[in-house]
Amino acid sequence: MKGKLFLIGSLFLVSGLSAQTADEAFIRKIADEVLINSKAYENLRTLTKTIGGRLAGSPQMYKAEDWGYNLLQQSGSQHTFKQECMVPHWVRGGKDQATALLPGRSKKELDILALGNSQGTGEKGVTAPVVLVNSFEELEQKKDQVAGRIVFYNYHFNPTFVRTFQAYGDAVKYRGMGASAAAKYGAVAVIIRSMSHSTDNNPHTGAMHYDSAYKKIPAVAVGLKDADWLASALSGGKDISVSLKTMAHFLPDVKGHNIIGELKGTQFPDEYITIGGHLDSWDVNEGAQDDGAGIVQTIEVLRTLKALGYQPKHTIRFVLFANEENGTRGGNAYADEAAKNNEKHLFALETDAGGFTPRGFGFTGSEEQLKKMKSWAPLLEPYGGGEISAGGGGTDIGPIHQKLKTPMGELLPDSQRYFDLHHARNDVFEAVNKRELELGAVNIAALIYLVDQYGL
Template identity: 50%
Template structure:
């Protein structure tokens, strides 16, 4: 059993605010409160985001830039938006990288004595292949200083094994991800500088399990490109354990991944024209591409269907926005941000006036609020609306980070807004084969779309 009548009185927060405000402001606040309630009711009673996500993840699945599935996702996004009866649905052409994994990767620990031990690995996105089997010794590295201090002859011809775990004491898992992510991003470069033949990187996860986590990595054109693979956290623990007893062990890695020529692709854009200020634009988006290992459900199918749902909610509630609202399904967030760059470039070229841009790319979990990047006065204006979100437990509005795809709009827009939700489970499944539709809860997804639509509604009414 659970409490029956728990926290709903939190809504009183808003009443208290209103009580001290002038009568006209009270009426406006009341209208906003009622309209936001309409948005949530519409989302919870008639939401379409969950069924849209089922289609995107189930019928198309993983959709890495340049893949046939990415193109199917573009077609699907366009058709799905067209059904919403918007003022305009269109594509923005953009060239994207085309990296392919090839056959499933294989790896084995080869101890000095005894049988090989299979390791769960996957290529990091963008890695070169191994050109057959690549077998070498292993040096484990926990800090960059360790690698720097190490004589080149100890590294030469070996794999560098980056095994610094995500820090579980960070309450926000995104911070832990950022903190440990340098190993994945720079590992292959720094390893190769010391003469290593490859990089093995502990997966960016706080869970202890067998899923390797892919994700983008970088090369430096001045440094030899060596293959880079992620090990599952269990695999990394095992390799580390075995290395202590048997420093001479080797690892054999086989990866067939490669970079193919660039491919033409698209952002998908849907638009409701503003009734009063059609030239002032508010963008809301997620990314349509996903890693290839699973279905790209939380990353970022949820952001896509929520962004489309924002438009549907505004239409279905009759809350026609005073400013233009655009949902954008960005292409190529995962390994290039070409779609985000193209969107900002076209906006600039057309001399568009952008008010705000919002991104949902942290999973489709229960909403917490928003992180706002902008001038202090703009942040303060958004924060003033926080009491309206108290009844929905979505009132955390803080100085924060917008997102990768809307980032290129910086300087052209007053606020970059990141939709923020509970992130405790996100990195357990992020970039793995486990990022599937069944991990998404319908209500959590719908509440997120409603909270995004509510803030978009307020910005469209009051500007920033």
């Protein structure tokens, strides 16, 4: 094994190699460094097991910031800093509870989670009959039956989309806008079928927002088995009420931070390449795939480039963004600061789709740039990340893309398992595979290297 690595390293010394061959050799070095010496998995263990869930404003947010700052420094950052931003401070406030009340006084506990940013019922709770709707269209048809009731949105994740993020894009509007759409017709609360096609009953939380034109009613997600049960009972004509109690509410905004490390550019120190994920997570899990994986991959790319003695042409920024889940305040602050300082940003890449086996990258930029990205596919294919497709970016880098027209991209790992655990209790360290996580870092490092070498 060692002999082989030395051989690959020595290829660089042979003069007259084509750029393609030198790139191949350097990317092989990246892969060997990560696959042999990666710290990503153990770093993820620390983040998830000693800090855990780290929603914006929570005590764990600050612990994670300090952990990230120190780890960036240990991993070779030449300039490490905290970029301040005010973040929302939503708290769950207690255990979310829901009980279905059936005819004949029988009861069934439902496994629910209050949606992020939602207003709770308070101690008194809310008890009301439930109206089933399978879509917004059906809500319109039933709008006269909604007043004083709880609307249950039972919109299913579409299993026929092979990329599960398409199913998410299709369904997430019910989580985001369902409460206000129902409040418009006088509903007193909403229950949303979880955005998932898992085989378990874990409810999946996630951000929602209220339309200020309507009353802020409580909103919860229910697990899939309970959703199926509830839908089946209601479809069968049973009158079912649900008694809900959630204590969710906002506290005043607090200071949070993007945590940023840099490798200084040797030729263009004032031109930036950004790679990042988000440091915050939901409160109900360890935030392992979402987005602990992206965080430790980002730091692993830094560690690897440093370990290989790579001196980038451009300044590479490694950004642990604040508050992706329920506010995007970190992403906005990063873009605002870049605009204020007239920074030139070459490219921004986000890793926030889980630490699963990489399949490729999504890219949002010009046709010409996309063509260039695609020309690198053969260099990434040996490591699994060669599928380059149009579109994609990330919540945290969206603002800089908007504001500065920075081309953006995202790692696209295999998506089959992501929505089994996204925003649910089972997004824990054990759900991450060491090698899958590492291969993501390999492909990101390779792409960042290519962008640094050749621009876009």
